[in-house]
């Protein structure tokens with residue numbers, strides 16, 4: 001249970017990084033609140049595992065410092081940092097029984113056997129392997145192994161933080177849901193700082209109070225699920241969060257006027273955009289209104305996804321997605337308007353706010 | 357279910373059968389043939405039944421040689437296996453050190469047996485050998501020609517020098533196949549160096565260790581060339597192993613009958629012991 005500060009962390013796997021591209025982690029500067037539940041979301045190869053390994057001390061960052069509750073731990077070993085980590089690829093000690101696997105982190109720390117037994121029994125029940133305690137771990141199925149790996153991360157309750165690296169990938173959806181709620185319960189009970197890596201945005205959005213989105217070795221946004229949805233601070237977040245992702249339309253900005261092809265939209269503020277920057281307008285499909293007024297679009301395709309319809313259309317020569325309610329009509333001469341409060345302006349992929 | 361049986365495929369194994377017949381079965385049967393007959397020369401043979409076997413099994417000479425073999429194998433196994441593991445554990449896992457170490461390790465394995473024997477025979481001589489001379493100069497009373505202990509010591513050191521690399525290379529192959537994630541998990545779980553060895557490295561090396569153990573056992577149990585070159589079986593009979601005795605009997609004394617019986621017994625012992633080791637060492641696998 002600790003507040004974790006990452007101060008200007010950069011990491012390159014190679015010996016002598018020459019350019020920015022050699023860094024797998026480019027400048028991460030961020031505070032993880034004590035007792036916070038964070039989801040770390042991002043595409044493959046964006047540096048999620050690297051970041052976790054740096055926090056747990058398995059990896060020494062090339063640059064920067066790590067503080068736990070204000071204390072510099074950059075040089076401390078994994079053991080001294082007292083962090084639990086569940087790995088992306090489940091690791092089990094296959095000559096040991098399921099019980100001994102779970103007891104291993106406790107016994108290594110000389111926890112009295114009575115406490116070991118209490119904790120292990122609790123965790124075994126939680127991950128639903130009660131009947132398997134005395135079995136050797138070797139013969140287990142992939143999802144059972146993943147549960148053991150998860151259980152070993154949860155068995156200690158004095159840790160500073162627990163880092164989960166996609167811990168439930170091969171677990172079936174129902175069990176996944178159960179385990180996730182168990183995790184939340186443990187979180188409320190013990191108040192660990194938790195970081196949960198996932199590819200799956202529903203998982204991220206349901207698990208965490210704060211979602212951290214990473215892209216190309218950087219943290220591009222940290223926010224509540226609602227913030228990520230309404231105000232994506234990077235075009236990647238707009239594209240990655242939500243389904244379908246945010247529409248991005250090339251735009252020219254002049255004062256408070258946004259020109260999209262031949263159409264123009266007037267904003268109630270003037271985004272400050274450096275000259276020469278690539279400017280785009282972002283609007284979520286949910287906030288595009290399809291009707292008889294506004295700007296012309298050409299509808300190409302309509303996908304029915306149950307309670308809603310997704311209209312794939314062409315606007316000013318660019319594809320655009322529109323979410324329509326189930327009984328929504330497509331007029332003969334379809335036109336669109338954008339909900340003014342849902343418009344975001346991006347310059348070189350980063351959002352330009354009202355304030356800036 | 358209807359099946360058509362086509363036995364023509366059996367002809368495919370014919371070449372292999374012939375090869376095995378000429379290279380193994382026929383020579384072996386010749387030995388069996390000798391072992392149940394007696395001869396007084398002139399190519400005249402008489403049926404001797406199990407006489408030779410009984411005689412061999414009742415001779416002290418056989419049991420003493422067998423004892424020496426077992427002792428020798430036990431000693432070199434108990435040195436080479438732990439030493440091999442230890443060296444493999446300390447070999448670099450990446451970088452320029454890897455090929456350097458691998459080549460250094462492979463060197464002794466590339467030297468022919470009799471050359472190894474010759475090297476040590478010269479190396480250990482007190483008059484001109486570097487080792488023998490140095491030991492003597494340092495005040496040690498070392499002489500493998502006269503002293504039983506020194507003769508054994510020389511043979512053992514020689515075998516360790518020659519063959520530990522094999523164990524090292526096999527163990528190393530097992531070690532490098534362990535994914536990095538295991539070591540990371542061990543760190544997170546606070547495992548000690550010993551626990552990492554006991555629960556991660558040893559289980560992964562188990563299979564290669566079994567192979568190393570069997571290879572080294574069979575090979576050391578059949579040891580012939582090196583003691584023959586270095587000590588010639590002496591001083592006295594102190595380094596006369598079964599193989600050396602066998603050759604003395606068969607070629608030195610031309611006792612083909614007893615020698616054949618002895619080689620069959622020798623063969624069966626190796627087969628039996630290897631089978632026992634294999635069964636014992638793999639039995640824990642099947643419990644899982």
Ligand SMILES: Nc1ncnc2c1ncn2[C@@H]1O[C@H](COP(=O)(O)OP(=O)(O)OP(=O)(O)O)[C@@H](O)[C@H]1O
Nearest residue numbers: 013014024042043044045046047048049050051088
């Ligand atoms: N041991 C390593 N040596 C060299 N490069 C590495 C190493 N581990 C990761 N990388 C590189 O660093 C970058 C970030 O990798 P990382 O494993 O942190 O991504 P990730 O976000 O966890 O991806 P995934 O979702 O696929 O697990 C990738 O480009 C990867 O190729």
Ligand SMILES: [Mg+2]
Nearest residue numbers: 048049088165
């Ligand atoms: Mg990863």
